[in-house]
Amino acid sequence: MPLVAGTAGYGAAAEDLARQYESVSLQEVHGETLPLFPPPPARVADLGAGSGRDAAALAALGYDVVAVEPTDEFREIGQRVHAGAPVRWINSALPELDGVRGPFDLILIVGVWMHLEQKERGTAMEQVRSLLAPKGRVVITLRHGPVPLERRMFDVPAAEVIQLGQRAGLDPLMAREQPDRLGRAGVSWSALVLEARLT
Template sequence: MERSTGVQAYYAESAERLGEVYESVSFEDVHGALLDLLPEAPARVLDVGAGTGRDATALAGRGYTVDAVEPVAELRRVAERLHPGSGVTWRPGALPEIPGVRGPYDVVLLSAVWMHLPPEERPGAMRRLAGLLAPGGLLLITLRRGEPPVDRRMFDIPPEEVADQGAAAGLRLLRTVAEGADRLGRDAVRWHAVVLQLG
């Protein structure tokens, strides 16, 4: 998530409904094609734009130390209510700066977040994320593809752009995955995943 008040307003107003929607699909179903890349626990993980906490909680359950950054207070409240005692540290914050967050992290996850960033913010955000990684650390980014919705700011970003910006920030492309169909059954939506590595 980023700083646009329009985008944040959408998620704030929809927080309770989105809690039901996001939690209806498991972390494993959404990120199954990337699970073999995760380091052995214990390791430090940062979930940026953590939403209702599905992914952060699943990662904590796998033995990772997880910081979850989410700019929308309403979504953080839903996450803390749905996942009490998860061990996740919930923080406010948004790209491109993510103030107050300090690495190094072994994994940084952005699930359905990058496509909210306008073009002028993406290079700086990528440098910031690269700077949070430990040597060999992974940056996992999922991209919503297809015509952007009209109810919030969103961009259809090709994985090649993400890989190029990662390279400019000192990250190498490790994997891209065309994940195809939307897990929530939206016919016009498909997903790509991009995995970048430091060093």
């Protein structure tokens, strides 16, 4: 697939970033939102799965997990580090998610959404909604703060994501502000859980 603009800077830094990502657990990152995850064996898509930390942890809990990651280096690391995990890896990316087939009971979009341009975010939300099962849920985390060199990020307010979700048929269940689990100066996060509205 062609180079995804939002992945700029990630390939070259993948080994170092993977070590950072793997230094914290699923429970540490998602402690507040985990109670809203559907129980296993729900079908999960981790969009922008990175090193596969969350995908592998969820698979170990009995979830049926697809890890979607457009950066070759991250996919290779994830498949190596979590070689024993029953996770299916796909080379695809938001907003189109070519080759990703739902329905999913849970979609994770962790540290990814703020890489999308404004014109891409509406398309991405509609695509995510189309992949969700009835009453399926999506967890989106947004990074706020300084942008690392060589990366492309936008400051996306939580309110914008909620509004886009509601337009697409997703209702907010939770919106929380969180500190950075890796202790990076000036970095904070918004954690959102949205649920597919029954039509």
